[in-house]
Amino acid sequence: MSDDVRFMRLALALGRRGLGTTWPNPSVGAVVVDPGTGRILGTGATAPGGRPHGETLALADAGADARGAALYVTLEPCSHHGRTPPCTDAILAAGIARVASALEDPDPRVAGRGHALLRQGGVSVETGLMREAAARDHAGHITRVTRGRPALHLKLARTRDGFCAGAGPERLRITGPVADGAVHLWRAHADAILIGIGTARADDPSLTVRLPGLAGRSPLRIVLDSHLHLSPASVLARTARDTGTLVLTTRSAPAHARRALEALGVEIATVPADAAGRIDLPAALAHLGTRGLTRLCSEGGPRLAEALAQADLIDACTLVTAPVELGAAGGLPALGRELTRALASEEFRVAERLRLGPDEAVTYERAI
Missing domain, CATH: 3.40.430.10 (Dihydrofolate Reductase, subunit A)
Structure with a gap:
């Protein structure tokens, strides 16, 4: 099993814990990892009620160590302003170097825009990791x-x-x-x-x-x-x-x-x-x-x-x-x-x- 699959499996498991508690938002799992050592720096999942989002909580858990790290997330990070700022802004501000995303969000307010904004910000973005499992969860x-x-x-x-x-x-x-x-x-x-x-x-x-x-x-x-x-x-x-x-x-x-x-x-x-x-x-x-x-x-x-x-x-x-x-x-x-x-x-x-x-x-x- 590759490290990418292992970390995405953890992100999916974290997201599943919140199923039934986060609507109208999806229950998204996220894991921040040191790409050099493979050490897990932070984890998060969408909180009950739908906020904060999983990415925000994982980045907060990692703190300053998130700079230069990799983020594994089960759904494309949001790119629109709602009750909270976009997760893409938080990812760029934290200095994440790479994002591995399982699934593009079909929400027309996102729909690939989150991935595009991250790439424009210099983040390496890979999509489709464990897509089928993520589609089932979401x-x-x-x-x-x-x-x-x-x-x-x-x-x-x-x-x-x-x-x-x-x-x-x-x-x-x-x-x-x-x-x-x-x-x-x-x-x-x-x-x-x-x-x-x-x-x-x-x-x-x-x-x-x-x-x-x-x-x-x-x-x-x-x-x-x-x-x-x-x-x-x-x-x-x-x-x-x-x-x-x-x-x-x-x-x-x-x-x-x-x-x-x-x-x-x-x-x-x-x-x-x-x-x-x-x-x-x-x-x-x-x-x-x-x-x-x-x-x-x-x-x-x-x-x-x-x-x-x-x-x-x-x-x-x-x-x-x-x-x-x-x-x-x-x-x-x-x-x-x-x-x-x-x-x-x-x-x-x-x-x-x-x-x-x-x-x-x-x-x-x-x-x-």
């Missing part, structure tokens, strides 16, 4: 900038014979504790969790992160509820002041239901309806994009999953398969026809296979 930022919506990661659990629920009203527990822990880690790395009103009413979930040390990483909880059927007695409504809860509804929702939920701290937003009176999914995700959300994890049921597939809104899908079977009793199939077709198409590839105790998780990803 998929949410890329999707919001290029498609106007957050990247959507669909998660579904199923039995070995393909069911996600039994034939009766009782809730079917499919996966084991190791897989359940993985789900909570995915939640911690998401900006928001999305479910439909059917799941909200059937399961009454909390949708929080319940892993040791990560209790504060619970993401925004979003419910698609065209007629505001979410009960004020539900866990989501009762805990809305502790963990952010957003309900997307339509104009046909009754005003009294809106007032009851808002009194508990639930935020209500109205989005367009489709021809059948249901929430228009592309419009709903576009609305979330305007809010700055970049990484959305869907934990709804197969009906929502199929609707997302029909609307071509799925960017990654993780299927967790347990070694149990329902057999002749049958139940509710986990995968609908359109989702099955999408995952088998050339648009998606198997990106990861994990053994989670007795369960197996396979993640399909759309090419970025």
